[in-house]
Amino acid sequence: MRFGGFGRVECPIIGARKGPAMRNQRSFSLEFKRQVVQELLSGESRPAQLCRRHNIGSSLLYHWKRQYSRGKFENEPTEEAALKDRVEKLERLVGKLTLENEFLKRGLWSSLNQVSRNGKSLRAGDASSRASGKDAGL
Numbered sequence: 811m812r813f814g815g816f817g818r819v820e821c822p823i824i825g826a827r828k829g830p831a832m833r834n835q836r837s838f839s840l841e842f843k844r845q846v847v848q849e850l851l852s853g854e855s856r857p858a859q860l861c862r863r864h865n866i867g868s869s870l871l872y873h874w875k876r877q878y879s880r881g882k883f884e885n886e887p888t889e890e891a892a893l894k895d896r897v898e899k900l901e902r903l904v905g906k907l908t909l910e911n912e913f914l915k916r917g918l919w920s921s922l923n924q925v926s927r928n929g930k931s932l933r934a935g936d937a938s939s940r941a942s943g944k945d946a947g948l
Contacts, residue, residue: 840883846871847878 846864849855850871861868874883880895881887887895 843874844878844883844885847874847883850875851878 846860846866850857850860855863857868857871860866861871877883878885879888879891881891
């Protein structure tokens with residue numbers, strides 16, 4: 811029986827032969843995930859022991875741990891996870907505002923360069939008189 815690599819694999823549960831791309835995806839109940847993560851957090855077992863015992867990968871175990879800390883397993887999220895979520899949201903907002911700021915700066919510089927190429931100057935008095943329509947003879 812081979813698990814990995816190329817070729818055909820005999821499925822140990824149902825005895826059917828399946829190609830490597832035809833493996834079934836396992837699904838785990840929330841209760842099972844919560845139990846495994848709580849065992850990890852309690853220190854009863856080390857991560858490698860849990861992975862071997864339950865035949866799961868370490869990345870999956872740590873993914874469940876992150877989900878658990880965020881309250882995804884019908885449990886209360888930890889304060890640390892709630893703060894991390896808040897920080898992530900604020901960082902996204904800062905990034906968005908920074909991009910908007912850069913966009914507006916480029917637009918302003920572009921319009922100033924266009925005005926200077928046309929030989930016009932933008933002084934405070936010129937801008938206010940143009941806005942009010944005094945130069946247009948109104």
